[in-house]
Amino acid sequence: MxxxxxxxxxxxxxxxxxxxxxxxxxxxxxxxxxxxxxxxxxxxxxxPDVPPPSWQRKKARKGLKSKRGQPEIYDEVKTKQTLSLTPTAVQGLDKIAESLDISRSELVERIGRGIISLTVDAKIQDNCPET
Incomplete structure (x- = not known):
């Protein structure tokens, strides 16, 4: 295209x-x-005329201005981290993030902080290879 x-x-x-x-x-x-x-x-x-999807745009917070190096939502500043994922995993994260109306980064942040809890099925856990 x-x-x-x-x-x-x-x-x-x-x-x-x-x-x-x-x-x-x-x-x-x-x-x-x-x-x-x-x-x-x-x-x-x-x-391009096409704006990004709503879940990729930062929410407006009335009266508050974003400042570089200043925490916004949490008590610490976000830093760049590297995760290696398969394209299928990224698509899955994008679907979940879109359904929650948040960004992929915010989804991973919330999972890591325990705000969004994950439950592991015993059958799935038994099939996972040990690292």
């Missing part, structure tokens, strides 16, 4: 991406792909 990149300049005759007229032109400071229309010599960033 290729998306059409259009030149935002209304005076430009090349509104659709043609290999010879609209080309990649580096990235902006936020990491978004920049494009260059060789016809009108204008650079631009294409932002």
């Amino acid at each position: 290729t998306q059409k990149i259009t030149c935002p300049n209304p005076d430009c005759n090349y509104h659709f991406q043609e290999s010879s007229q609209i080309i990649r032109h580096g990235k902006d400071r936020h990491g978004n792909q920049r494009w260059l229309c060789k016809h009108c010599n204008r650079t631009f960033v294409h932002i």
